[in-house]
Every structure is written in C-alpha cells, then in structure tokens.
Amino acid sequence: MKIEQAVILVGGRGERLKPLTENIPKPMVPVCGKPFLEYLVLLLKKNGIKEFLFLAGYLGEKIENYFKDGRKWGVKIEYSFETTPLGTGGAIRLAKERLDKNFFLLFGDSYLPIDYREMACEFLNSGKPASLAVYDNRDDTDVPFNVKLNKDKKVVAAYNKRKDNPVDFNYCDAGVIAVSKNAIDMIGDETPVSFEEAIYPRMIADGNLEYYTAKDRFYDIGTKDRLKIFESYILKGNK
Numbered sequence: 001m002k003i004e005q006a007v008i009l010v011g012g013r014g015e016r017l018k019p020l021t022e023n024i025p026k027p028m029v030p031v032c033g034k035p036f037l038e039y040l041v042l043l044l045k046k047n048g049i050k051e052f053l054f055l056a057g058y059l060g061e062k063i064e065n066y067f068k069d070g071r072k073w074g075v076k077i078e079y080s081f082e083t084t085p086l087g088t089g090g091a092i093r094l095a096k097e098r099l100d101k102n103f104f105l106l107f108g109d110s111y112l113p114i115d116y117r118e119m120a121c122e123f124l125n126s127g128k129p130a131s132l133a134v135y136d137n138r139d140d141t142d143v144p145f146n147v148k149l150n151k152d153k154k155v156v157a158a159y160n161k162r163k164d165n166p167v168d169f170n171y172c173d174a175g176v177i178a179v180s181k182n183a184i185d186m187i188g189d190e191t192p193v194s195f196e197e198a199i200y201p202r203m204i205a206d207g208n209l210e211y212y213t214a215k216d217r218f219y220d221i222g223t224k225d226r227l228k229i230f231e232s233y234i235l236k237g238n239k
Contacts, residue, residue, distance in 0.1 A: 003120040003178060005100040006049045009088055010037065010108035011057025016223050025059045027108035028066065029221055032234050035066065036221055037108055041073055042239065044104075047116035050075040053098055054108075055091040057082045087192030089199070092184060099181045105195070110175035111230065112218040113238070119212045123178035126153070130183055130203060131210040133176040133218075140217050142226075145169040147211075155209040158200040171211075174218040 014026030021029065027037035041052065052075055056063055060081050070077030080095035092105070102124065104116065112133060123131040132155055134147055146159035148169045157169065173196075187198045203209035219230040 002048065002117060003100070003102050003104055003124070004049060005051040005053065005103040006044050006106060007053045007055065007092070007095070007099065007103050008037075008040065008106045008108050009091060010054045010063055011060065011082065011085075011091060012107075012109055013058045014109070014221075017221070017227065020224075020227075023059070024062055025056075025108075026221065028059075028062055029227065031221075031227070031231050036111075036230070037063065037067075038073075039234065039239065040106065040108070040111055041067070041070075041075065041077075043111065043113060044106075044116065045073065045075055049104065049116065051100070052077040053095060053103075054079050055082070055095055056080065057085065057091070085192050087194050089187045089193035089195040089197075090191045092195055093187045093193075096181070096184050099184065101181050103179055103181070105177045105179050107175050107220075109222060110218060110220040112174050112176050112214060113216050114174075114176070114212075114214050116176075119176070119178060122212055123210065126210050128208050128210045129180040130199070130208070131178040131212050133174040133214050134171040134211045135174040135214040135218055136170075137172045137217060141172070143172050143220075145172055147171050147173055149211055153210050154207055155200070155204055155211050158196065158204060158209075171213075172218075174214045175220065178212070 010027045012026035014021035028035040067077050148157035149171050150156050186202050221227040
C-alpha cells in the first residue's frame with residue numbers, strides 16, 4: 001500500500017528571510033548551492049514518490065523555470081498557479097481535480113526525514129481521511145507544542161494561529177499530512193482560507209484525524225536561524 005503523489009505548497013513569500021527572498025520565493029532559498037525545495041524533492045524521491053504537484057503563487061515562475069517537468073531529477077512535476085492569494089486551503093481547493101485519491105501534503109519550507117512508505121501504510125490501513133505527522137520537539141526545535149494527542153492514535157486538539165494554545169498540548173505538527181482527496185470537500189468557498197483551520201477542527205470533532213509519530217526532528221527555513229540549522233544538517237552529509 002502506497003501513496004504516489006506529493007502536493008507541495010510553494011507559494012510562500014518568506015518575509016522573515018528578506019533580503020534573501022526579495023527576488024525568489026521562499027522554497028527556492030539556496031542551501032549549500034541548491035534550492036531548499038530540491039532537497040525536499042530528492043528526499044521524497046528516495047521514498048518512492050515520483051509524482052509532484054507544486055501549488056505556486058509568489059514568483060512561482062522561478063520555481064517552474066528551475067524544475068520544469070522534473071525530468072532532470074527522474075520525477076514528474078506539474079504546477080497549479082494561484083493568481084491572487086488563496087491561503088493554503090484555497091490553493092489546494094483550486095487544484096482539486098489534479099489530486100490523486102490519496103496524497104501527501106507538504107509545505108515547501110519544511111523538511112521531515114521520515115519513512116514515507118511507513119506513514120502511507122499506517123494512513124491507508126486506518127481508513128481515516130487524514131493523518132498528521134507529529135514530533136516531540138521539546139529538546140531540539142524552537143517551535144512550541146501545537147497539537148494534543150491521545151493514546152488511540154487520534155489528534156484531539158490542534159492549534160489556532162489567532163489564539164493562545166492550551167498548556168496541555170504535547171506534540172508539534174511536523175509539516176506532513178497524508179490526505180484523502182475527499183477531505184478537500186470540507187474546505188469552504190471563502191478566500192483566503194487556511195487548510196489547517198478549515199479541516200482540522202471538523203476532523204477532530206468526528207474523531208477522524210489520525211497521527212503518525214516521527215522519530216527524527218523536522219527542519220524548516222522560516223527564519224534565518226532555522227535556515228542556518230538546516231545548512232548545518234546538510235553539511236553533515238544528510239540529504
């Protein structure tokens with residue numbers, strides 16, 4: 001049992017990375033001579049994923065000009081472009097007809113070195129509409145806990161970016177979600193709309209948001225300090 005498609009949100013402006021992102025979108029920020037996004041593509045390819053859909057926005061043509069159809073990396077890459085900011089949920093809703101029955105959804109500024117085949121197998125066996133990769137990051141990242149889990153493999157509460165999260169949250173969203181295409185119907189017509197805020201509360205209320213526990217930490221390039229940490233990770237020979 002496997003998932004063959006990775007859908008990657010690559011429309012980020014990277015405001016906190018300026019001036020690095022003045023002329024390129026955040027996923028194209030260079031790391032040791034290659035765009036950050038290239039490391040993500042290669043990680044997923046190593047895990048057997050060769051079908052990619054990039055959900056592009058800000059300076060998305062620079063991503064397409066670099067990766068083209070993906071043939072250079074032995075994968076197939078397609079693109080969905082938003083013409084106005086739609087939010088993460090709106091970008092996914094726009095591309096709905098191009099989504100596989102089940103797919104991985106990732107953020108183009110986040111890198112999680114897990115066994116994607118294992119996560120796919122757990123998700124598909126569960127029969128649930130989504131599974132969120134989570135990580136206990138209390139020792140090695142500066143991202144606060146933002147989800148609460150129970151012992152029955154369920155996410156029972158998730159963060160709201162506009163509110164303070166409860167102190168009993170015990171894990172962190174690691175930036176990878178296995179999703180059924182049917183779940184996209186939960187996203188309303190409003191724009192812009194966040195995928196997490198549109199879908200997670202409804203799934204949690206119905207007991208339908210599973211989780212997969214990552215054994216290794218995630219990396220992201222949301223700030224210059226985090227970018228340096230990922231550069232150090234790559235310089236140690238991790239790819």
